[in-house]
Amino acid sequence: MSTATASPTTSAPVSDAVTPDAAAPGRPLPRVAPPIDVYQADGSFVLLADVPGLRAEDLEITCERQVLKLRGNARRSQVAGQLIHQEFGDVCYERTVTFAEPINGEAISATLANGVVRIVVPSHPAAQPRRIPVAGA
Amino acid sequence: MFLTALAPVVRGRSLAERVLHDVWHSPLPACDAGPMAQANLHANENQVTVTVQIPSIDVASLDCSVHGDRLTISGRPVQAQAEGAPATDAKALVWLRRERSQDAFERTFQLPYTVDPDQTAATVHDGILSVTLHRHQADRPRRIVVTAA
Numbered sequence: 157m158s159t160a161t162a163s164p165t166t167s168a169p170v171s172d173a174v175t176p177d178a179a180a181p182g183r184p185l186p187r188v189a190p191p192i193d194v195y196q197a198d199g200s201f202v203l204l205a206d207v208p209g210l211r212a213e214d215l216e217i218t219c220e221r222q223v224l225k226l227r228g229n230a231r232r233s234q235v236a237g238q239l240i241h242q243e244f245g246d247v248c249y250e251r252t253v254t255f256a257e258p259i260n261g262e263a264i265s266a267t268l269a270n271g272v273v274r275i276v277v278p279s280h281p282a283a284q285p286r287r288i289p290v291a292g293a
Numbered sequence: 294m295f296l297t298a299l300a301p302v303v304r305g306r307s308l309a310e311r312v313l314h315d316v317w318h319s320p321l322p323a324c325d326a327g328p329m330a331q332a333n334l335h336a337n338e339n340q341v342t343v344t345v346q347i348p349s350i351d352v353a354s355l356d357c358s359v360h361g362d363r364l365t366i367s368g369r370p371v372q373a374q375a376e377g378a379p380a381t382d383a384k385a386l387v388w389l390r391r392e393r394s395q396d397a398f399e400r401t402f403q404l405p406y407t408v409d410p411d412q413t414a415a416t417v418h419d420g421i422l423s424v425t426l427h428r429h430q431a432d433r434p435r436r437i438v439v440t441a442a
Contacts, residue, residue, distance in 0.1 A: 178320065191392035191393045192390060192392055192393065193388065193390060193392065194388070194389040194390040195373075195386045195388045195389060195391050196386075196387045197386065197387075202348075204393065205393075206348035206393050206420070207420070208346040208347070208419060208420035208421050209346070209419050209421055211419060215327050221320060230419075232333075232344070232421070233418070233421075233423075234346060235333070235335040235342050235423070236335065236337065236340065236342065237336045237337040237341065238335060238337060239333065239334070239335055240334050240335065240336050241332070241334040242333050242334075242335060243331040243332050243333060244331040244333060244346055245333075263342065266394035269348070270348065270350075270371075270417070270419075270420050271346070271347070271348030271349070271419055271420010271421065272420065288373050
């Protein structure tokens with residue numbers, strides 16, 4: 157179990173962990189590569205990425221050949237009060253994964269729930285193992 | 294298929310680096326720690342709001358406790374099956390990459406004033422926990438009426 161303690165005070169300046177005005181209009185958001193898990197099941201790859209604060213309408217997933225890209229801007233909701241301690245801010249999540257075998261780009265599906273995007277990437281039928289019938293002589 | 298897909302990750306780093314070139318050579322910041330349990334605090338005179346990033350944390354496992362001017366939040370990660378993995382032992386799954394945190398977390402925040410534990414609200418949206426606490430009545434500043442002698 158990881159444990160940490162934050163001790164902000166009302167007089168503390170705004171943390172510079174994330175540039176406070178990074179979300180200013182017209183200014184690009186800092187780009188962050190979200191951590192991912194990938195496992196294989198039932199002839200598909202399943203990719204999970206942590207993207208807290210990202211809404212489904214802001215998530216863009218593209219696939220070209222064997223390259224899958226996810227991208228989206230996470231903008232935090234407005235919170236009442238003065239910011240007295242900051243560890244995260246508005247960011248642009250961006251991650252690219254290249255598969256070593258053909259994937260079925262037409263059948264990719266994705267869901268976003270609780271800050272985690274789940275992308276199911278079926279292997280291309282040509283990449284599926286096939287049983288070769290052996291005829292008797 | 295496993296051996297020909299992302300298997301280079303487990304076969305050898307040099308091959309992995311070649312196959313996943315754009316991942317390893319991404320210009321983006323490293324994500325070793327990930328966004329887990331990073332927090333922001335907002336406060337005004339009578340209310341403080343703590344927002345915590347908790348992607349992949351089981352909401353049912355979240356525990357928030359208030360003691361005086363300290364807020365403690367803890368939680369456990371959601372199990373792989375709950376994220377759609379086949380109903381098999383998670384250790385038996387063929388994981389090709391695991392970067393997301395698998396650890397439980399606990400954080401304690403020192404609040405700017407004593408809060409009323411009976412006036413606390415917590416919600417989760419888009420993987421972000423938001424806890425709003427109100428300043429305890431006994432801790433609020435009071436105006437002292439000055440009377441002329």
